Amino acid sequence: MIELKTPAEIQRMHVTGRFVAEVLSEVGRLADVGVNLLDLEHHVRGMIERRGAESCYWDYAPSFGDGPFRNVICLSVNDAVLHGLPHDYTLRDGDVLSADLAVGIDGWVADSARTIVVGTAAEEDLRIIRATEEALEAAIEVARPGNRLGDISAAIWAVARDYGYPVNTEFGGHGLGRTMHEAPHVPNKGKAGRGLTLRPGLTLALEPWFARTTDRIVYDPDGWTIRSADGSRTAHSEHTVAITEDAPLVLTRREPEHPATQGESAARLSTKDA
Ligand code: MG
Numbered sequence: 001m002i003e004l005k006t007p008a009e010i011q012r013m014h015v016t017g018r019f020v021a022e023v024l025s026e027v028g029r030l031a032d033v034g035v036n037l038l039d040l041e042h043h044v045r046g047m048i049e050r051r052g053a054e055s056c057y058w059d060y061a062p063s064f065g066d067g068p069f070r071n072v073i074c075l076s077v078n079d080a081v082l083h084g085l086p087h088d089y090t091l092r093d094g095d096v097l098s099a100d101l102a103v104g105i106d107g108w109v110a111d112s113a114r115t116i117v118v119g120t121a122a123e124e125d126l127r128i129i130r131a132t133e134e135a136l137e138a139a140i141e142v143a144r145p146g147n148r149l150g151d152i153s154a155a156i157w158a159v160a161r162d163y164g165y166p167v168n169t170e171f172g173g174h175g176l177g178r179t180m181h182e183a184p185h186v187p188n189k190g191k192a193g194r195g196l197t198l199r200p201g202l203t204l205a206l207e208p209w210f211a212r213t214t215d216r217i218v219y220d221p222d223g224w225t226i227r228s229a230d231g232s233r234t235a236h237s238e239h240t241v242a243i244t245e246d247a248p249l250v251l252t253r254r255e256p257e258h259p260a261t262q263g264e265s266a267a268r269l270s271t272k273d274a
């Protein structure tokens with residue numbers, strides 16, 4: 001069943017969304033060469049506790065996981081892209097880190113993910129991150145009343161095709177609100193003009209993710225971490241978006257959203273871009 005939210009309920013999700021954005025900004029600031037994934041996990045755990053928020057991941061036990069999950073954030077490095085289990089790993093120069101976070105505040109959930117490079121960024125890594133960010137913005141742009149779910153899927157797929165990245169259809173976006181995963185499923189590949197008609201009050205997590213040279217995935221022995229089947233590097237960008245009478249409302253927008261790199265290299269890049 002698809003539950004449409006009232007404007008007041010969307011405002012409550014926005015409160016959660018702002019907190020998720022704040023945490024992912026903080027993860028972006030802290031993630032650096034020499035930082036252990038477990039330090040990031042514990043820092044985020046502290047932020048969640050202080051805010052009185054509730055982790056959607058803690059005790060999460062879907063059919064595919066070797067659950068229950070006992071962490072509050074997913075941290076996926078390099079060829080890992082989804083559900084990365086925080087573990088004892090120290091980030092190295094040039095690592096690609098995807099951070100995915102879903103929490104609830106007062107019963108309303110928001111879900112967002114971002115990918116960054118720590119230290120020296122390879123151009124090909126920045127390119128795939130940019131592709132997922134552009135695909136996400138293209139998807140948000142068509143998240144308007146009267147459009148179809150297929151328009152969102154087609155918008156993501158078109159950007160992937162332009163960049164030459166294959167698209168996996170096993171994991172994609174989803175509805176959310178009172179819980180992390182609600183109907184409908186939002187595939188990252190599909191036909192424009194097909195599927196559910198979008199209506200005001202529909203709240204969706206849109207989440208393009210790509211691997212450079214494969215659309216196939218493999219699971220780690222931990223039962224959670226999902227990697228590209230050929231070991232190629234990956235990226236993942238996600239926002240929680242509300243469809244309204246007016247423009248799409250991005251509930252997890254970070255200010256500012258960029259850059260995708262940290263420290264000195266980030267400063268260099270933003271100078272070049274400006
Ligand atoms: Mg997520």
Ligand code: MG
Nearest residue numbers: 111205207238
């Ligand atoms: Mg999600």
